[in-house]
Amino acid sequence: xxxxxxxxxxxxxxxxxxxxxxxxxxAPTQAAIKVFYPPTMQxxxxxxxxxxxxxxxxxxxxxxxxxPSDMTxxxxxxxxxxxxxxxxNAYLSQVGWDQLVVIxxxxxxxxxxxxxxxxxxxxxxxxxWMEDQTLAIQVWVLPNDDPNxxxxxxxxxxxxxLTSEAHLALDSAAMIEAISQNPGxxxxxxxxxxxxxxxxxxxxxxxxxxxxxxNTELHLPVVTITQTEPKGFxxxxxxxxxxTGE
Numbered sequence: 001x002x003x004x005x006x007x008x009x010x011x012x013x014x015x016x017x018x019x020x021x022x023x024x025x026x027a028p029t030q031a032a033i034k035v036f037y038p039p040t041m042q043x044x045x046x047x048x049x050x051x052x053x054x055x056x057x058x059x060x061x062x063x064x065x066x067x068p069s070d071m072t073x074x075x076x077x078x079x080x081x082x083x084x085x086x087x088x089n090a091y092l093s094q095v096g097w098d099q100l101v102v103i104x105x106x107x108x109x110x111x112x113x114x115x116x117x118x119x120x121x122x123x124x125x126x127x128x129w130m131e132d133q134t135l136a137i138q139v140w141v142l143p144n145d146d147p148n149x150x151x152x153x154x155x156x157x158x159x160x161x162l163t164s165e166a167h168l169a170l171d172s173a174a175m176i177e178a179i180s181q182n183p184g185x186x187x188x189x190x191x192x193x194x195x196x197x198x199x200x201x202x203x204x205x206x207x208x209x210x211x212x213x214x215n216t217e218l219h220l221p222v223v224t225i226t227q228t229e230p231k232g233f234x235x236x237x238x239x240x241x242x243x244t245g246e
Contacts, residue, residue: 031233032059036068037078038146039171043192044078044096044222044241051240058233064171066145074234077225080147080190091229095242096222099191100151102208103175105183108135112209118156121186124163129184139166140178140187147220152188155217180204190220 033052037045045062052058068077080098102118104110109131113121120126122139129135141162142149153162169175172193179185180201186208194202210218224230230238 031057031074032061033234033237034061034063034071034075035078036063036065036071036075038066038080038148039064040142040146040148040190040193041078041080041222042172043190043195044098047244048076048078048237048241051237051244054240055233055236058237066143071227073227075226076234076237079223079225080220081151081223090225090227093224093226093230093238093242094221095224095238096244098220098222100148100155100188100218100220101191101194102186102188102210103179103194103205104186104208105179106204106206107183108186108206110208111206115156115211115214118210119160122157122162122166123160124165135184138178138182138185139163140169140175140185141166142169142171142175142188148188148190151218151220155214176201176205 035045035048042064045064049060049062052060068075071077102113108129110129117126121137122141124139127137129137139162141152167178169178169187172189175187175189176193179187181204191207194205194207224238224241226234
């Protein structure tokens with residue numbers, strides 16, 4: 001087969017271009033990390049996601065769960081407080097602080113409560129608000145497995161049963177919606193949820209002033225739980241989260 005000179009040069013050019021093509025190295029393998037967290041710790045999960053967004057080599061997969069399973073050495077569990085039973089044979093890293101607060105509807109005339117009064121309200125001994133006897137109290141609580149519930153019960157309800165009239169909010173969004181829509185409702189949440197503006201309804205809530213003596217009990221360390229000491233990408237993530245939570 002005879003090629004014309006011009007066509008022959010074109011073929012040579014194409015072959016040369018293919019031969020000299022730059023070889024692009026494969027993209028680095030992404031580190032897949034599962035993050036388990038109680039739904040009421042959404043603020044901290046979002047903060048962790050923001051930290052990971054700065055590094056394309058980290059892939060986070062979030063699981064709102066009270067009972068994490070199948071955790072590996074790269075996985076993280078977010079929690080409040082230092083529960084020795086729940087963290088047996090695990091590595092704890094404190095990354096910040098949160099505050100458990102008692103909340104009511106913004107239209108509620110009540111602005112402060114004593115520890116005994118909260119106990120009486122949540123046990124059902126008091127059924128109407130003292131500042132407005134015509135306003136019935138509607139108690140809202142979080143699931144028993146939620147760390148905020150454990151702290152609340154230990155602080156206010158030790159030895160006293162919860163009223164059978166209590167309503168269950170499955171997560172912080174449900175709690176916010178319930179309190180914002182009922183002038184007589186009362187509940188509790190971590191303060192970061194309110195500050196983060198998770199929903200527009202937070203403007204319809206009011207934090208109740210509690211005795212200063214309770215500040216220490218309700219000021220809770222935010223911890224991450226891993227199977228081993230965090231290293232590499234995992235350590236970078238937790239350092240970033242710690243700086244966020246300061």
